[in-house]
Each structure stands twice: as structure tokens, then as C-alpha cells.
Amino acid sequence: MALRPLALAAAPSAACRTLAHRSPFAASSFAFSRSMSASSSSSASGSSYKPVLTRESINPHVLNVEYAVRGELSNRANKYADLIAEDKGKDLAFPSVVTANIGNPQQQPFLAQKPLTFWRQVAALTEYPDLLEDESGSLSSLFPSDARERAKAILEDVGSVGAYSHSKGAASIRKHVAEFIEERDGHPSDPELIYLTAGASGGVQTLLSVLISGPEVGVMIPIPQYPLYSAALAFNNAQAVRYDLDPHNDWAVDVKAMSESVDKARSEGVDVRAVVVINPGNPTGSCLSHENIQDILRMAHEKRLVVMADEVYQNNIYLPDSRPFISFKKVLRDFAKEGKTEADKRIAEEVEVISFHSISKGVSGECGRRGGYFELTNVDAKVEAEVYKMASVNLCPSIQGQIGVDLLVRPPRQGEPSYELYEKETSGIHATLKARSRKMREQFNKLPGVQCNEAQGALYLFPEITLPPKALEAAKKEDRLPDLYYCLRLLDATGICVVPGSGFGKMPGDKGECFLRTTVLAKETDEFVKRFGDFHNDFMKEFEA
């Protein structure tokens, strides 16, 4: 597991850049393609056999699914990385690929966030309980007593990490999640309404598949949005009803406009049923204000909308005083507080809220473990029974993913042996992310034509880049959106892989306004911004009027 240093090429020469730009991979044929030596034999045999499965015969809704985070750019980046790994990368304009397209903090070698020690100790002990038996030997120095106790308590409930658990997830872990929510929000939480999932994505897909009863159903999604939502809606053949976030007002939700777009969609026959809110925002990095959340819940009540609150970045907060994370569940239940009106109390008891959390983000960044949960609030018991049934068909989420959720919601407490190290590691990660986010933003804002908001939360920056007219023409010639064109050029020239705004539904403007999302995870931030800046300056010069 040797970590290669991020060796940087000098700013690519014009010749080199041209070479990279004329990359051997024609983009159009590269999207999700591969060599098919073993499977494309049917046409070669001279037989008239027609395969059962063709693009024309399969589920048409699958064809409509788009997933920009892992699409053309990511595939091309993988191909470059493979070439470099095979020592065939000498014609490339860069020595290494930097995957800033996915929030995957532990990815080696360029992000390489170190896993939290307590997490991994408990994981190892539950994997191999023999390690628990050496009470006095040298292992006790490797495994502090609270890690051992946690592992024992988990095994007491699940038996073995190799056994299926309850389909909703292990009972003790769901209980701990409920306690975590109660402590966070100051309102009760019922473990029976908490479902452990394979990351938040698994839960979102299950819930959407239950909610969508036909092609007339619509779900509101923010623009820009995380593309899981548009992908899941396309797959389930439902309609995405868009609502815009305002880049000039910290990407806040304009609830009045939202409400109007519900009316408009309904007048056009769309059965708008739910609204997805991502808070803290992905890709925007905004944290919704208390007032904004209240307004969304009032609107959801008035319009009868289920609120799907994607709160997976709730631990990634950069301005805890001015822009803290506030959960939808808390604001919902606060409507029932003493002194509220009867109408407000009804909101607390009636708006159906489904909130999602994950172990993949935060400071744990344990994406590969696939753990998360959702909580159902005010959902009809008979519907909940159907959700339970669907969870049963999927058997259970992975036990190590479930254990991750336990560790997320029950970190070591003050006075416990692991507390000090845990505190040091987590505050270090928080500080690093904050510093990187700030530095990258500062550098972006120094580049010509680039404007980048401050991230209040999450793991991304979402700068706006205004491209010159000649660049727009060059993109048009290649039949590409200008933001994708820019990002492909960036990748070809620097090895940096980011995602164009259009991948999140934020389309380029008439005057060349483009967006892109980059994670703030690259270990070598200085070198990242230098590579990026050098490319950008060259690009702007190339296309200056």
C-alpha cells in the first residue's frame, strides 16, 4: 500500500496539450464502453441468431438513466490511470490522475484520508473475535478497552458479522441511532422506524421505488442536484420537477418559486408527491437556514408533499456558528412546541419526512463499507409495512456497514480510553477539509472568469466559470456542452477529473456561464490548484478574443 507522491508535471506545453487533447479515446465511443472480445461473437459467426438482449429490447428507462459522477469523464480518467499504471502513459501531459469527481476520501493515493483508528479497531475485532481473547498479552496495547467492549457488545447482538441480521438492521444499532437522533434534535425517535441501508443511496432507491406508482408521478429535485435522484427517477420512469437554487443567495431554496412550480406541474397533470432537499447541499455546499427549512415544511404541508431530506453531509460543517446543520426532523417536531398554533402542530404531526444519513461522508469517509440509515416520520403504518417487506427481499445491509453506523452515532465519549485519539483524528480531518476548502476557493477566485462561493458544508466546491465565446464555439464544433468540453480539456491536460455542472442539471448559461464540481479532498492542495490554475490560464489565453 505504498503511497506514490503527487509528482506534478510542469504546466503542459502547447504541443503536449494538443497531444493530450487529441487523446486516443474518442469521447463518444468511450462512454461506458470496453473491449468485448468475449461477448460480441454473435455477429461474427455468420448466424442469423438475434440476441434477446439488445439496446432496443431492454428496459427503455434504463437507457434514460444518466450518472455523470461516474460517466464519460470518469471512464476516461480510469483509462489514463490504467495507462500510467502499465507504464504506457509517457505520451500523456501529466504523470498522475487526480480523481476530484467523487467524494471518496480514503481513495489512494491522492486523497488517502486516514481511517479513524477506533472504527478500524472495532471492525477488526468483530471480524476476528480471537483477537478479543488475548486479555493480557500484547494485543491489549493495540486494542483499547473501549474498542474491545464495543466489539463485544456488537457481537452480542449480531452474533457474527457473517450472519444475516434483521432486515431493518441489528436491533441494538437501530436503538443507538434513535438515541443519536434524540440527542441531536431533542425529540423522540423510534428504532422501529429506522432502517439501516447500504449507504444512503440504497435507501433513496428503495423509497423512491415505493413512492412512484406510475409515469404521472413527479418528484421535486433541486437544480443543481446530486445525480442519484435524476437517475433513480429516470429508472423508475417518473418525472423530475425542478426547483432552482440561487447561486447569488448562498444557493438557498426560493420556497415561493418552489410552490409555484408544484402548481404549474400539477396543472400539467403531474402528480407531484415529494420534494428532495439536500442539506448540506451537494454540489452547492450550502447549509439551509432554520427559516428556510421551516418554510419548506410549511409548503410541503400545504401542498401535500413528502420531504426526502438527504442529510449525509451533516458532519461536514465549515461555519458552525453562522451556518450550523439543522435537521428537518428537528424543525418538523419543533412545530409542535408549546405556544405554537394548532395549524403549526398539525405540520409536526402530518408532514411525511424521510431523512437519510451515511457513513460515507462526514469525517469517517467510509464509502467502501456501504452503511447508512433512513428514518421514517409520520409515514402511514401500512406503507411502512411495505417498506419493511422490500427491505426483507434485500435480506440485510452488510454487517460491517451496520457497525459503521453504530460507530458514527456512538463515538468515544470524554473519559473513555479512545476519546483523545478519536478527538485528535476527527478534529484534524475537520480542520484539513476546512483549510482546503478555503484555500481552493481563494485560488479559484483569483483565476480570470471564475467565481466561487464559500462552502458552508459538504465536501465540494462548485465554482462558476464564464467561458469566452471562442471556447463555446470550439465546444459546439465537438457537439459538446461547454462545461463538459472544459472538463475534458482539464482532464486531458492535467489528469484532474471533476464533474461539469450539467451533470448536476445546472446547464451552461447563454453567456458562457459554466459550473463544475470538485471535491476538496486532494491531499496536495497547493499542487492541485497549481495544475488547475495553469491549465485554466492557458485555456483562457487559447480562446481569448
Added chain:
Amino acid sequence: MALRPLALAAAPSAACRTLAHRSPFAASSFAFSRSMSASSSSSASGSSYKPVLTRESINPHVLNVEYAVRGELSNRANKYADLIAEDKGKDLAFPSVVTANIGNPQQQPFLAQKPLTFWRQVAALTEYPDLLEDESGSLSSLFPSDARERAKAILEDVGSVGAYSHSKGAASIRKHVAEFIEERDGHPSDPELIYLTAGASGGVQTLLSVLISGPEVGVMIPIPQYPLYSAALAFNNAQAVRYDLDPHNDWAVDVKAMSESVDKARSEGVDVRAVVVINPGNPTGSCLSHENIQDILRMAHEKRLVVMADEVYQNNIYLPDSRPFISFKKVLRDFAKEGKTEADKRIAEEVEVISFHSISKGVSGECGRRGGYFELTNVDAKVEAEVYKMASVNLCPSIQGQIGVDLLVRPPRQGEPSYELYEKETSGIHATLKARSRKMREQFNKLPGVQCNEAQGALYLFPEITLPPKALEAAKKEDRLPDLYYCLRLLDATGICVVPGSGFGKMPGDKGECFLRTTVLAKETDEFVKRFGDFHNDFMKEFEA
């Protein structure tokens, strides 16, 4: 993790049995229900608010999903187990619940198959790589060199078990899967056509959702079948086209009848596209003969059907000489061998085969890890690109699940330090399963009205029980299928939870012929068969003419 012994009650007295039978849980209200204190408040508030999500509004195909393995019986069993755990079980007729309804070998306390040491060592080392650093200390005795080397090699590829991998799964692990398939079948396998999945179930669901383009699409499933298939077809709103397995001919596939039912369904407008074959059989335990597999492939070619080969029990073989496991891929590619006709060679190159494997079964029994894979053979490249895209939306299967696949396909080899222990553990599990399967079958066949085939593979027995007319009447009075009635009575009287044949689509016959599936995993086989036998004898006496 203390293991409670399987303490058995004496055969329940009539009073006790009646008590248990009049269980506090009315079966109909118990299916997937629970107390809804926190969520059923909308009706209580006196408001006219109508929840968005109701049984009437949600996806109707979700309502049609049935999943007997974790349905009413399993829920009642869980409730009994909870009562016993809370010391409230004194009115029950049994001291403990035995979950023989799910193939979950490591479940505590009554199955408790010990995990394979090599697997868990590698898992622990990859979780907590600090353990790799103590080269000379006491840890080297705990972790043999081959476990360390394996862990290092895996980490070299995936970086961290907390990072997302390639959406298809880690490249090195897919390469090992391809090598395993090549060694098993004697034919090439392409790592790019192998997808690692969250158990086999995840792969089956993805593939069916791609294959099914509308409600006219049909997929052939065996009767009896594993209910994942009927559940996924109901969810995707497609048609299950049944083909019967013959209990009086080792549950073989009658290919002529299968072919006729394709024609019949097609004549009725069903677009039959695929045939699911479960080999070794679940719940039947049969291993298909080479000839039977050949015939199925010929038929699939003639009728243009995709073959979905569920081969998750390929390591659970009880009669390796007379009834070995033979993979569909091998038989398919054998059609291209020298000396075959041109027509045969076309079969090898044209029939679309998707084969599934899993780490949950076999001798690893690592269900909770959620690992598996599928291999695509003769699938169109453009369709494969769509499968890849759908895998991307799901990000990646859990890394520990992927590592499980690596361990499944690359066990320690002779001469390596872990070989001896691994061999001892795996042959012990094989022998235990075989002995239990044989003993349980013998005992079943001694009971009045019970006839049980020998299991050639998998983890189950599927005995036929002919119920007396008065029992059928009693079931009818409760508006239940007789096999479910029998299984509920069995659970109420003994705590043993099994699944009625109707849960697998094998409906009771006119003359009271019922089936049930039990796993052969219960640690205390003697006590299991005694509890079961005592109940059965009492039951038959209760209803004798």
C-alpha cells in the same frame, strides 16, 4: 457472545399446545406489522390531512411482492424470540426459537457455524492494517504469512476498505474470479464481464430490471423456486412463466414441458425472454445432470431465451461422484469443442448466459458480508454498457464483500501456511452438513405421511407431508393454506421456524400433499428432529380420522 445450549422442552402437553396455538398474535395482523406509536398520529389529530403515502397511492407492484422466507412465520418467530429474550416467554410451549427458515449458517445461537479462520484473518488485517506492521511480535503467530500477504495484495489494489472501488468491483478480484472460472470450466473467462455484487440477490435484481422492458415480458421460473425471483418479477411488473420440477425424478427439469410452456405463454402474448435455473436447487437440493443442462441450453437457443443460472450452492455438493456440480458456462462452451456440429457451435457462441455465485452459502456462509458476482456470457456489448451504468449508480458493492469473493475463489493452496487449517475447517463443515442432511432425511422418512428426497446439494431438505383430511379442514376454517397452517402449528408448538412449500410456489395438492423447506443447519440435529417428530406425531394423532 455466549452460546445458549439448545434446551428442549418435553413434547408439549395438549394444554400447552393449545395455549401455544392460541398464540397472542393473530396471524393476519402480524404479517410485517408493528406498533406504530410514532407514526400513526395523523388520524388521531382530528385533522383532515390525507397522507401522501398510503397503500392505495404507492407503487401497486410493491404490494404484489411476496417474500415467504421472511414473511409471517419469520415475524412470528422473531416475536417469540423477543419474548424469550425479555424473559416473557414462560407461557410458550418451548424454551427457544430455531430459525430453520433461512440459510444463515453463522446465525447465533442455534446454527453458529464457525467462520473460516483464514477469511477472518484477512478481513481483520484489511480492516486494521496496523496489524500488518508488527512483523516480529506476537501478532505473527496470530496471522500466518499467507494471510498477511493476501491482505497486503488486496490493499495494494483497493487502497482502503473504506474507499469506493471500481463500480464493477476491484480489478484484481475480478481477475481472480475469471481465473477461478477458467480453472473450474476449462474455458476462458473475461474479468471485464464479471461484476461483483452485494450477494447474488443484488445482481439478480439489477439484471432483471434491465431485461424487463414492460408488463408483457415473461421470465420462466422453476416451481418450486427461491422466492427472490417471483418477488423481483412482481416488483418489476413482469410475468412469471412457471415450469415444474418433478419430485419423483430428483426434481429434474422436464425440458420438453418447459419448451411447451414457452410456446403456450407466447401464444398468449407473453414475451418470454429468459429462464431462471437454480442449480443446485433451492429448495429442492437437486443437482442437474450434464444432459439436462445441455437440453436446457439447446432449448434456450431454439426458443431465444437468456439463461439466468443461479449457482450459489455450487460448493454444497453431497454426492460429488454421481451428482457433481456442472456449471452452465462450462456446458455452454463445451458445445464449441472439436467434433461438434456447426449448429452446436452456434449454441456456444449465441446463448446469452448470466451466472450468479455468492459467498453467503458454500462452506463460508458469510451472508452478512454481502458478497457475490455474476458473469455475462454472449451478452451484447451495448447491453453490457447499460449494466455497467446501473452498477455505477449503485457506486460499488461493499469492499469486505468483495474481499470475501477473493477468498472464495482463491482459497489457500497446498503448501501454504494456512492450507492445513483451512482444509480441516472446510472439510469439517462439508462433512457436518452432509451428516445432518442424511440424518434429518432418515428421520423425516420415519414419520407417518412424510416422504423426503435425498439432497444432492444446497443447504435444505424439502420433505413432502401428506396431511389428513381433518387437518385440511382445520386449515380451511382459518382460511389458510394447509402447509402454512402446519408450519404455524409447528412454530407455535416447538419454536421451529420453517417455510411452507407454497412460499416457493409449490402449492398443496388435492390429497393434502404439502411441502416444507427446512435448512440442515441446526447445530443440535438430534434435538431438532426430536422436537419436530414429537410435534408431527401429536399433530397427526390430533387429526386422525
